[in-house]
Amino acid sequence: MLRIPCPWCGPRPENEFRYGGQAGLIRPANPAAVSDAGWGGYLYLRANPRGRHVERWRHLHGCGRFFTCVRDTVTDRIASTHKPGEAVP
Amino acid sequence: MTGEATRFSFLSLLRHGAGKTWARQWRDARPKASYDVVIVGAGGHGLATAYYLAKEYGIRDIAVLDKGWLGGGNTGRNTTIIRSNYLRPESAALYEHALTLWENLSRELNYNVMYSARGVLMLAHNHHDVQVFKRHVHANRLQGIDNEWLTPAAAKAFCPPLHIGPDARYPVLGAALQRRGGVARHDAVAWGYARAASAMGVDIIQNCAVTGIVRDVTGAAVGVETTRGPIGAARIGVVAAGHTSVLMAMAGVRMPLESFPLQALVSEPVKPVMPCVVMSNTVHAYISQSDKGELVIGAGTDAYTSYSQAGGLHIACETLEAICEMFPRFRRLRMLRNWGGIVDTTPDRSPIIGLTPVPGLFVNCGWGTGGFKATPGSGHIFAATLALGEPHPIAAPFSLDRFATGRLIDEAAAAAVAH
Ligand SMILES: Cc1cc2nc3c(=O)[nH]c(=O)nc-3n(C[C@H](O)[C@H](O)[C@H](O)COP(=O)(O)OP(=O)(O)OC[C@H]3O[C@@H](n4cnc5c(N)ncnc54)[C@H](O)[C@@H]3O)c2cc1C
Ligand SMILES: [Zn+2]
Numbered sequence: 001m002l003r004i005p006c007p008w009c010g011p012r013p014e015n016e017f018r019y020g021g022q023a024g025l026i027r028p029a030n031p032a033a034v035s036d037a038g039w040g041g042y043l044y045l046r047a048n049p050r051g052r053h054v055e056r057w058r059h060l061h062g063c064g065r066f067f068t069c070v071r072d073t074v075t076d077r078i079a080s081t082h083k084p085g086e087a088v089p
Numbered sequence: 090m091t092g093e094a095t096r097f098s099f100l101s102l103l104r105h106g107a108g109k110t111w112a113r114q115w116r117d118a119r120p121k122a123s124y125d126v127v128i129v130g131a132g133g134h135g136l137a138t139a140y141y142l143a144k145e146y147g148i149r150d151i152a153v154l155d156k157g158w159l160g161g162g163n164t165g166r167n168t169t170i171i172r173s174n175y176l177r178p179e180s181a182a183l184y185e186h187a188l189t190l191w192e193n194l195s196r197e198l199n200y201n202v203m204y205s206a207r208g209v210l211m212l213a214h215n216h217h218d219v220q221v222f223k224r225h226v227h228a229n230r231l232q233g234i235d236n237e238w239l240t241p242a243a244a245k246a247f248c249p250p251l252h253i254g255p256d257a258r259y260p261v262l263g264a265a266l267q268r269r270g271g272v273a274r275h276d277a278v279a280w281g282y283a284r285a286a287s288a289m290g291v292d293i294i295q296n297c298a299v300t301g302i303v304r305d306v307t308g309a310a311v312g313v314e315t316t317r318g319p320i321g322a323a324r325i326g327v328v329a330a331g332h333t334s335v336l337m338a339m340a341g342v343r344m345p346l347e348s349f350p351l352q353a354l355v356s357e358p359v360k361p362v363m364p365c366v367v368m369s370n371t372v373h374a375y376i377s378q379s380d381k382g383e384l385v386i387g388a389g390t391d392a393y394t395s396y397s398q399a400g401g402l403h404i405a406c407e408t409l410e411a412i413c414e415m416f417p418r419f420r421r422l423r424m425l426r427n428w429g430g431i432v433d434t435t436p437d438r439s440p441i442i443g444l445t446p447v448p449g450l451f452v453n454c455g456w457g458t459g460g461f462k463a464t465p466g467s468g469h470i471f472a473a474t475l476a477l478g479e480p481h482p483i484a485a486p487f488s489l490d491r492f493a494t495g496r497l498i499d500e501a502a503a504a505a506v507a508h
Contacts, residue, residue, distance in 0.1 A: 001401045002393075015403065019392040021347070040493035044345035044436050048334035050396045073348075073395050 020056030118292035123321030131155035137468020156298030160279030166430035172270030187466025200281030209270030331431025358382030372411035
């Protein structure tokens with residue numbers, strides 16, 4: 001089980017959190033103007049890297065807030081967590 | 090060098106029983122400068138692909154590359170459940186094709202893959218499960234695939250250790266049974282295909298990680314960079330399960346895949362006690378007994394993507410708690426080992442088999458938590474796809490571009506985290 005530092009509550013066990021997948025996916029402002037491939041890309045294509053991953057988590061059974069987490073997917077080590085809007089290094 | 094494999098028979102057993110040692114069953118090849126076909130990943134699917142390419146299409150100038158040892162990926166880590174009772178017609182065609190090949194595979198390969206059709210029982214614990222499984226039973230019967238609905242008492246008769254009493258923590262409201270489903274010996278599947286492919290001249294090259302995909306000026310894939318040097322290839326098939334995204338990124342192709350750790354455990358060996366396979370999607374627990382006597386237990390995936398190949402302990406503990414509720418007599422068993430594999434899941438829980446935007450580059454992936462059962466069928470139709478340069482009819486609906494057209498093949502209910 002991971003120990004995840006919530007930017008508001010500090011380190012808490014993983015089972016208080018909900019994973020939200022790759023961060024920074026932006027819904028096209030005008031979906032009707034996007035090609036099928038472009039829309040499919042937004043919905044389904046994911047970076048899925050071996051290494052540094054910028055991802056969304058939610059402290060569901062805590063403060064309830066969303067935040068961004070930078071984790072290494074090989075070691076599962078968390079480099080940093082950030083409040084929404086904060087710059088991710 | 091192409092060498093005929095030893096033909097296993099009663100006579101050869103007798104001879105070896107008298108003291109002769111068995112020879113190595115496949116050649117540990119060194120890479121040549123180039124091949125007609127390079128397959129990346131010596132798991133069951135990659136090895137089966139090479140076997141059918143050589144056998145049915147006469148293409149023998151093939152290398153199967155693996156960064157580790159043959160069968161050391163998910164093939165050698167899975168709980169080996171085989172069944173074909175998926176929901177959609179496309180899936181029925183795919184998994185049933187594989188099941189039909191399983192039924193004759195030991196004979197085909199002259200290698201005992203220990204396919205045992207002992208029946209797969211899928212438990213319904215709530216009203217929703219009952220509706221979903223009955224829908225599967227009806228759909229399967231229309232497709233000509235065996236799947237039947239059992240009452241709780243009939244499920245208990247089929248699997249006596251199952252607890253169906255009124256005090257059950259997870260009440261059993263019924264079960265779907267596929268009698269032709271069962272298990273096989275995972276290592277033997279990899280070894281059997283490797284041996285038969287090697288005998289037809291296929292080079293199986295272990296400890297050879299692919300680190301790059303080489304493209305020519307037109308953009309076509311023409312070879313791979315590896316830890317053992319560059320290897321040219323007229324066609325490349327990526328069959329790398331959890332590492333597919335990483336490999337395809339080497340050719341600039343983004344994939345609709347996420348990789349998650351999935352775990353399994355085995356208990357200490359005991360006398361025969363589990364006559365069949367039992368699956369419970371709702372509580373994420375799968376159990377059968379190996380011929381060695383160990384209970385083989387499948388757990389869930391971690392919540393987050395990872396390549397750590399371990400998985401959180403709490404995931405395995407939750408599964409064991411559920412198993413102890415459903416099979417109270419297993420409470421005192423000790424667990425011997427647990428491990429993880431990295432599974433590649435797609436948004437619709439169906440695989441991707443076919444061409445890619447890069448000419449010369451083909452992919453067979455996205456089998457996620459449940460591709461062992463498909464090994465022979467997957468290899469068979471992917472071999473056709475590689476050989477002919479166009480998708481085999483069974484593979485066609487499972488194209489990569491369905492994620493642009495929207496023609497998804499939703500098997501979330503059949504697969505979920507299930508196998
Ligand atoms: C714990 C667990 C339980 C499971 N239970 C079931 C089950 O009961 N029933 C079922 O049907 N399915 C099950 N599955 C899923 C099943 O194991 C897989 O879908 C299937 O085995 C995939 O086979 P494969 O040959 O595609 O992949 P693998 O066997 O994983 O082979 C891929 C190979 O690619 C190699 N590779 C990766 N990257 C590179 C590189 N850069 N260069 C060279 N080689 C590379 C790897 O080393 C690996 O050997 C389970 C999986 C797990 C992890
Ligand atoms: Zn918090």
